Amino acid sequence: IDLHLNARVVEAGYGYLIVEENGKERRYDWDRLVLATGASPLIPRIDGVGLENIFTVDLPPDAERIIKAKGENIVIVGSGYVGLEMAEALSSRKVTVIEMLSHPLPNFDADVADVVRKEVEKKVNLRLNERVEAFEGEDRVEKVVTDKGEYEADFVILAVGVKPNIELAKQLRVRLGETGAIEVDKHMTTNIDEIFAAGDCAETINIVTGKKAWIPLAPVANKMGYVAGVNVCGGSIEFPGAIGAQITKFHDMEIGKVGLSEAEARKEGFNVESVMIKTRSRAHYYGEGELWLKMVVDENKRLLGVQAVGDAAFPRLYAAAIAIQHGLTTKDIFFSDLPYAPPFSPVWDALVVAARKLRF
Amino acid sequence: IDLHLNARVVEAGYGYLIVEENGKERRYDWDRLVLATGASPLIPRIDGVGLENIFTVDLPPDAERIIKAKGENIVIVGSGYVGLEMAEALSSRKVTVIEMLSHPLPNFDADVADVVRKEVEKKVNLRLNERVEAFEGEDRVEKVVTDKGEYEADFVILAVGVKPNIELAKQLRVRLGETGAIEVDKHMTTNIDEIFAAGDCAETINIVTGKKAWIPLAPVANKMGYVAGVNVCGGSIEFPGAIGAQITKFHDMEIGKVGLSEAEARKEGFNVESVMIKTRSRAHYYGEGELWLKMVVDENKRLLGVQAVGDAAFPRLYAAAIAIQHGLTTKDIFFSDLPYAPPFSPVWDALVVAARKLRF
Numbered sequence: 120i121d122l123h124l125n126a127r128v129v130e131a132g133y134g135y136l137i138v139e140e141n142g143k144e145r146r147y148d149w150d151r152l153v154l155a156t157g158a159s160p161l162i163p164r165i166d167g168v169g170l171e172n173i174f175t176v177d178l179p180p181d182a183e184r185i186i187k188a189k190g191e192n193i194v195i196v197g198s199g200y201v202g203l204e205m206a207e208a209l210s211s212r213k214v215t216v217i218e219m220l221s222h223p224l225p226n227f228d229a230d231v232a233d234v235v236r237k238e239v240e241k242k243v244n245l246r247l248n249e250r251v252e253a254f255e256g257e258d259r260v261e262k263v264v265t266d267k268g269e270y271e272a273d274f275v276i277l278a279v280g281v282k283p284n285i286e287l288a289k290q291l292r293v294r295l296g297e298t299g300a301i302e303v304d305k306h307m308t309t310n311i312d313e314i315f316a317a318g319d320c321a322e323t324i325n326i327v328t329g330k331k332a333w334i335p336l337a338p339v340a341n342k343m344g345y346v347a348g349v350n351v352c353g354g355s356i357e358f359p360g361a362i363g364a365q366i367t368k369f370h371d372m373e374i375g376k377v378g379l380s381e382a383e384a385r386k387e388g389f390n391v392e393s394v395m396i397k398t399r400s401r402a403h404y405y406g407e408g409e410l411w412l413k414m415v416v417d418e419n420k421r422l423l424g425v426q427a428v429g430d431a432a433f434p435r436l437y438a439a440a441i442a443i444q445h446g447l448t449t450k451d452i453f454f455s456d457l458p459y460a461p462p463f464s465p466v467w468d469a470l471v472v473a474a475r476k477l478r479f
Numbered sequence: 480i481d482l483h484l485n486a487r488v489v490e491a492g493y494g495y496l497i498v499e500e501n502g503k504e505r506r507y508d509w510d511r512l513v514l515a516t517g518a519s520p521l522i523p524r525i526d527g528v529g530l531e532n533i534f535t536v537d538l539p540p541d542a543e544r545i546i547k548a549k550g551e552n553i554v555i556v557g558s559g560y561v562g563l564e565m566a567e568a569l570s571s572r573k574v575t576v577i578e579m580l581s582h583p584l585p586n587f588d589a590d591v592a593d594v595v596r597k598e599v600e601k602k603v604n605l606r607l608n609e610r611v612e613a614f615e616g617e618d619r620v621e622k623v624v625t626d627k628g629e630y631e632a633d634f635v636i637l638a639v640g641v642k643p644n645i646e647l648a649k650q651l652r653v654r655l656g657e658t659g660a661i662e663v664d665k666h667m668t669t670n671i672d673e674i675f676a677a678g679d680c681a682e683t684i685n686i687v688t689g690k691k692a693w694i695p696l697a698p699v700a701n702k703m704g705y706v707a708g709v710n711v712c713g714g715s716i717e718f719p720g721a722i723g724a725q726i727t728k729f730h731d732m733e734i735g736k737v738g739l740s741e742a743e744a745r746k747e748g749f750n751v752e753s754v755m756i757k758t759r760s761r762a763h764y765y766g767e768g769e770l771w772l773k774m775v776v777d778e779n780k781r782l783l784g785v786q787a788v789g790d791a792a793f794p795r796l797y798a799a800a801i802a803i804q805h806g807l808t809t810k811d812i813f814f815s816d817l818p819y820a821p822p823f824s825p826v827w828d829a830l831v832v833a834a835r836k837l838r839f
Contacts, residue, residue: 200820326816336819337819337826338816338817338819338826338827338828338831339816341826341827342813342814358814359814361816362816363816364816364817364818364819365818365819365820366818366819366820366823367820368820368822368823373823375818376818377816377818433794433818433823434793434794434797434798435797436818437794437795437797437798437817437818438794438797438798438800438801440798440815440816440817440818441798441801441802441807441815441817442801444811444815444816445805445807445811447801447805451804451805453702454702454718454719455800455801455804456686456698456699456721456722456723456724456737456800456804457698457724457797457800457801458724458725458726458735458736458737458793458796458797458800459696459697459698459724459725459726460560460725460726460727460728462728463726463728463733463793466697466698466701467698467701468698471698
């Protein structure tokens, strides 16, 4: 592979690219093209958002800038994964997180997110139902003004979501989907046969709903790239889609979601049942691990989603991901033969208990 | 439920039981009976096995006896789960483990067990390919004699396997299966319609092979009990069988197996392919976690078994258990959307890498 780093595509046309490279513009011709332009942080249109020391979190240089930034008072805008992970990373300082919704982790159900809220509030000044109206300061940001108050800020981190990078796709007249990302089929081919797209710039299918979805997460992106790579070289494999599996942690609390939340499932028109349980994460004589798990099913008891929060949420989410992707039911889960030993789980695992409560 | 503790069934006949209770024998009649008599440790026929301070590990009082036992020199016979767990628990003392096979964990493949061997040998005097010939001592055991040497022993733990408790079943003329445990159908009914059996005393089906198997492990036993309980009360649910999912740990090393080992799969006549990989268990900037994972598939790339050893083997085994029980293939695994974040895994999970290496 002829790899060009520090090379920026400034113009894309059918059969060619113009690339700015070492200060010069060069032209490269292509027979087939893969767009893998990724996604970028959203910058909200708020007064003063251009002030110095207002950061986004995208690539390693962003981390370096944030590490070097001085000051005790930090405001983070947004309480999704990125917002909470930054709050954790900076928790030795005075962190305020401002979230315009009524709970952290906007794509989680409120009851699950409420467990996370309690943990976050132990370490961070979490402001819910609050909206940033302006950033103020001379050159640097000094203050964040919301609809409910003002917060001193030595620096600010914007963590309000991402958008697909579709400028080159537009230049090439590649079709975008309803989600705003590039529309592709299962081969990662766009509406133009010779142009493929993969990763965070492209759409995929949500296997649970069967509908087009934009799921800008790393494992999905990597596999889309694998499929595009095979197919652009003349192979033929299909990407089946994804379920939106995701995990993070806040200090000792593991936090994750696979498939749909109950709110998402209702919005999609599913006839939903759900249960939320709190269990031990391991045998009682192996410590005080607590685990909250919410399971969402449709009227046929097919799993639509699992959210889990607490100690050892990760293994439960790993198993649930496979179950959801393959359309398993509460009966399948109840009768799953999961490896058990007291340091790892109680003999009735949280997944099994949730499945039993939902009946089969 | 009318629960009788400290009550021992001394005779079982069709329609009645004779029970020794508070020093008296009483008769109870039954219309339906559930045998849930469990399993007991095997006692090998070795000279001197009846000496004091030779323990087995079964119920909580055994643990109390072992905790009270004095002495620095401990010999453990057998290096299966129980042997290794006892070696861990006693690792502040001088522990010798004697195993007659060429690797620890007899039901694992040799290549996987070899990774465990190296870890065990850091803490314990592990003697492989060695057979105990006698226990010697006055009243208490003092010495263990093998075909290769002698070991001083203040106490000995026998961990050479278990056998189903089938004495009452025999009295009742309940049919035993080829495995030696009680034969049951999916309703947990024995050959006698009114008698059910469940748990470690009963057989089940190995879902991977489709054959009868004896799998004396807690989650299987508990679910068999659930099924027997529903059916004995007039309900009708079926137990689908199990895959032999199991996990243990030795200090920081997680050790587990779901489905068949390669050796087991070959013995069952499968046309086997396998791969063993060593990967990081999480992103490189989150520590040095190492994970070994072996995946065994048939000629259709259907998963037959996964063995995993190292840091965070547990979540991989949880996901693999669901995959194996439901007949998934390497392609299914490769395209599994597993939740990812750097503290939990590399972006290409060990399961995904193994599936890719086996092709699809």
